[in-house]
Amino acid sequence: MWKILRGFVLAIATLILSFPVFAEEVSREQIKGLDEQVQEIKTDVLGIAAQLSLLEEKLLYPSTTQVSVFVSLESNEKFRLDAMEIQLGGEPVTHHLYTFKELEALQKGGVQRIYTGNIKSGEHELQIVLTGKTAGGADLRRSESFKFSKDVGPKIVEIHLAGPGAQTITLKDW
Numbered sequence: 744m745w746k747i748l749r750g751f752v753l754a755i756a757t758l759i760l761s762f763p764v765f766a767e768e769v770s771r772e773q774i775k776g777l778d779e780q781v782q783e784i785k786t787d788v789l790g791i792a793a794q795l796s797l798l799e800e801k802l803l804y805p806s807t808t809q810v811s812v813f814v815s816l817e818s819n820e821k822f823r824l825d826a827m828e829i830q831l832g833g834e835p836v837t838h839h840l841y842t843f844k845e846l847e848a849l850q851k852g853g854v855q856r857i858y859t860g861n862i863k864s865g866e867h868e869l870q871i872v873l874t875g876k877t878a879g880g881a882d883l884r885r886s887e888s889f890k891f892s893k894d895v896g897p898k899i900v901e902i903h904l905a906g907p908g909a910q911t912i913t914l915k916d917w
Contacts, residue, residue: 800859808861809897812837812869816849817905821878824849824904829858830870836860854901864893871902871912878907889914 812829824846828838837858841849849855868890875883891900891914899917 804859804861806897807895808863810858810860810862810867810893811856811897811899812858813899813901814849814855814857815853815901815903817903818850818852820850820904820907822883822907823876824873825875826873827857827902828872829902830872831858831860831862832867833870857902862893862898864895866890866892869900869914873904873912885912887912891916 810831814827816824824841826838826840829836839857845855868888870886870888872886873884877883891898901915901917903913903915905911905913
């Protein structure tokens with residue numbers, strides 16, 4: 744009798760101990776399935792966010808009044824651009840502090856959209872104030888003003904910084 748009872752208890756104990764192993768395998772598969780679903784949802788959300796961003800830009804900045812300002816840096820410039828402020832018609836429209844990665848991207852030939860807004864057709868004045876450090880470590884503060892004309896349709900202008908210490912600041916009209 745003890746042998747049968749002992750065998751029965753041993754069989755039940757084996758089943759009880761092996762049950763969590765099967766449960767873990769099922770739950771791991773379920774978790775993997777849920778993780779894949781979450782990744783799909785994330786992809787969908789990012790796609791919707793990109794579409795909403797484009798729609799928002801079209802609604803906020805109609806093409807008839809839109810102006811975009813971009814910044815570029817002469818390739819391999821060694822001065823450090825710390826910040827840039829842009830005024831349009833004497834009113835500050837944007838101020839940007841540059842991170843190391845942003846500056847590195849500009850130095851490698853990248854272009855940054857620093858401002859997008861609405862303006863009327865006609866003549867406008869754009870003032871740029873930049874601060875930074877020269878290659879030698881001296882403080883740098885430069886200011887330039889430019890006039891440009893806005894017609895019907897979107898307007899794109901580029902602020903191009905060149906020369907040691909951004910000696911030359913030019914406005915390219917696209």
